[in-house]
Amino acid sequence: MKVCVIGNSHAGSLLGALDALPEDRRPAWDFFVAPNGFRDKAGLKAIVHDSVRGAFLGFPYYRSDKGADAVIADYDCFILVGAHHPVGAIAGMLKQEMSDRFRAAALAEICQTTRLYRFAQAIRSTSTARILLTTRLAPTDANRADVADIARTAAEVAAFWAGHGVELIAQPQATLTPEGLTRMEALISVENHHFTLDASTLALETLRAALAVPRAVRSSE
């Protein structure tokens, strides 16, 4: 199975975890990373989807035999990695009382504003490849939404993505407190919400378990 990881700086954390593994245990995944909101190195130009070529163009950081463009047809599976509108934030946005239909419509609209949704849509327009999505799920404290709201919102967000043929991969259990919040010690800093190497390794293992990928022996770089 040919796997392509597309993401922002959080995908970079994942790549760091991958590189920390012994070489013979590294999955042979291609990586296309665009920090700064999926923009180029200067932060100016957004990653472009070329619908004619069926490719995402011009990633500033990549690990792939084929260069900086991710050609959709080359892959059997995509792992989309981001941090926009994590579940905890969505739970906070939708904390007020509202009808079921409005909540569903609002949640869908919020999810659809994420860059990852556009990546998923572009992939789905030309490919039946499996798409996994991982994003920070839980906040580090209960200020923005209570725990019940987070659990409920997580289920709703997963259902939204499932409706679009995307599997939302749960945050590793070991990075969560018993209340379902992200453990502070799993983060390098609260500001950027990047996982530590240990937590990133857990995230990587969670993804591998989801994919049930055989251990790879090859690195493309």
Added chain:
Amino acid sequence: MNPYKSVPEKGYWKQAIASRSPFDVTELWDPKFRIPRRAPIVTFGSCFAQHFAKALLKRDMNWFDAEPAPAAVSDGLAVTFGYRTFSARTANIYTPSLLLQWLRWAFGDAEVPTEVWQTGDRFVDPFRPRIEPDGFDSPETVVRLRNQTLAALRDCVTKAKVFVFTLGLTESWFHKDGYEYPMCPGTAGGSFDGAQHVFVNQRFTQVHEALEQAIALMRRHNPRLMVLLTVSPVPLIATNSGEHVLVATMQSKSLLRSVAWEVSASHDFVDYFPSYEIINAPSFKGMFFEPDQRSVNPVGVDFVMRSFFDARERKFGADAMPASRRAPNDKDKAPAASEGATRRHDADVVCEEEVLAAFGPRG
């Protein structure tokens, strides 16, 4: 010498109207009271009231949204579900008697009827039947979310400086037990029952008393509240009066206009802004209507609102500081426009009564 010698130019048709381009007609309104830029203003009533909200936001004035949608939600979605439309999710309030009913419910002066309409497995609020496009999931949710709106309406009355109300219709539908529906049952939900549902084309006394009582109730809870009345210039989309719709429209609007004058002339805290006249006066040659000769076009809306703000500035001067640049601690003094509210500028106006057009003959 006679009194007409001292009448200003605006008092003479030839000078004020006939010799001018319609767009140069000015001084149409002499505001009674100042509305400071940061004063919380709430808007309710017929669909034309929504233009006020939009114009206030565009001018960086403090339209108070007491029941805001989540800020992350688009205007299109919010408006579809009745948010960012009026200052609370009451939907259109076409008659003063309906306003009075909402206020009595909000302040506990009357019990809210238990009636809820069912359509399949969804439930409709008879008092705002199109507030949710697909209805609610249970009767309990209908009540719970209506209570939220009633709390927001209470906030509007007690926290606002100015309550803008646009009178829309005299034709109304009541349950035989005495409560009023915003729409005829069976048109936007529910089913019509001639034994239960009563058509009332309200007369001057009824409209006048309801408006006086509504204002008195609000002033009991906020003695400093100012009221700005307008009459919707939008003609009836359909009439149940038996009259021709044109005659019914003129009858209805004339009556509402008379009530608005009567009430504003009776109280120094009530003013009337002539949006109805600006759109409908023959001097404007119908240019402010869309081809359907009913919907007010953007030029008309803009002219109305420009007349409003120009009159305000002419009399009281322009406010020096836009609301968005005022000192942060000013937020403590008055409710501020929500983030969602400030994004609402270009959303369409919502008029539930337009559903009636679907019941007319084809062609």
